[in-house]
Amino acid sequence: MNLKFRNKKITGILTVLPDNEIKFEDEVDNYAFSRSQTMKLKLIMGYNKRRVVNEETSISDLCVFGLEHLFNQKLLGRDEIDAMILVTQSPDYIIPNTSQVIHGRLGLKTDMICEELSQACAGYPIGLIQAFMLLEQEEINKVVVLNADIFSRKVSKQDRGSRPLTGDAASITIVENDTSDNTIYGSINTDGKGADALIIPAGGFKTPSSPETAELKTDSKGNTRSLDHLVMKGDDVFNFVQKVVPPMINNLLDKAGRKKEDVDYFMFHQPNKFMLKKLADKMEVSYERMPNNVVENFGNANSVSTPTNITFNLGNKLTKESLLICLAGFGAGLSWSSLLLEIGNLDFCEIKDYKI
Structure with missing residues (x-):
């Protein structure tokens, strides 16, 4: 589905990363493979280190920490928030929504909207699209989009396919109305027939957790x-990404009347270095314009990998200038989404460590 928005802008992006860092070599002996085999995997996939929470830390802790930082630095007013959208697949509770828990912990005004979207890899563009739609309302001027996941606690320590790439993080993106007469182009796509390609089979109401x-x-x-752990069919996910993402981006650019050469950066979801290099090669985009270095430094935290990509690679640049950026997310669902928009001259674009 193609979408279009006018007079909307991002004014700030913050990534919150737990300061607990795990190196790939520290977990090599957990896997039922020789050390030499596993170290070859490190080189191919770009594994190195990742950030993870401890057992006591929840996504509300990361989000509250980040928002309090913005309040304290006068980068965001507590009463300025008219709507808050949380994108996650690792909520604090089944009931209530974690967005409401965050609202209560921060003591925010009651005259506001709190929403929660259950989205994973494609969730950053989808959360922004929801914010753009809310901004169509006359009484909504500023929306906070929270992306947060702590999937490290749902991945088996003996799963060589998923464990080395899984990280935890949260991000805060401020979205507001704009008067510059800009146009934002987007798309969202879904294929539920492939839902089992990325799944935690047990723990929901269909199959409750049990011994x-x-x-x-x-x-x-x-x-x-x-069955309580994440299961990823790596080959299926790889083939899916290579098949659907290039035509999605071509369609997006066509709708916008743009060429690939017009785009300054392709800031995509970060599944692993190998997959992104193959995707860049297929799209004929340089690695410099499609960074692939998030997993090797922080791990893949689902939808948070995209804003982490932005703050890590373009943080200082985006506070000083404006760039045409193509965002894309793809994975669990199966779902894939994208946005083409100008981002720049931000009030903040940074990474903040959460002390565990």
């Missing part, structure tokens, strides 16, 4: 996990 779902089993590739 049976916690039983560890080893698959044909040597990864040991339970």
Whole structure:
């Protein structure tokens, strides 16, 4: 589905990363493979280190920490927020929405909207699109989009396919109305037939967690996990990304009347270095214009990987100038989404460590 918005802008992006860092080498012996085999995987996939929370830290902790930082630095007014959207698949509770928990912890005004979107890899553009739609209302002038996930606690320690790339993080993006007469182009796509390509089979109402779902089993590739853990069909996800993302971006550019050469940066979701390099090659975009270095430094925190990509690679630049940026997310669902918009002259674009 193609979408179009006018007179909207991003005014600030903050990424919150737990300061607890785990190196790839520290977990090599957990996997049922030789050390030499696993180290080859590190080189191919770009694994190095990742940031993860401890057992006591929830996504509301990361989001509250980040918002309090913005309040204290006078970068955001507590009473300026008219709507707050939380994009996550690791909420604090089933009931209530974690966005409402964050609202209460911060003591925000009651005359505002709190929403929660259950989205993973494609969630950053989708959250922004929801914010753009809310800004069509006369009484909404500023929307806070929160992206947060702590999936490290749902990945088996003996899963070589998913464990080395999984990180935890949160991000805060401020979205406001604009008077510059700009146009933002977007798209959202879904194929639920591939929903089992990225799934946690147990823990929901369909298959509640139990002693049976916690039983560890080893698959044909040597990864040991339970039904309570994340299962990723890596080959299926890779093929899906290579198949659907290039035509999505071509369609987006066509709708906007732009060429690939017009785009300053392609800031995409970060599944791993190998997949992004292959995607850049297929799209004939240089690695410099499509950065692929988030997983090796922080891990993949679902939808947060996209704003982390922005703050890590373009943070200082985006506070001084404006760039035409193509955003894209793709993965669980299966879903894929994109946006083409000008981002720049931001009030802030930075990374803040959360002390565990």
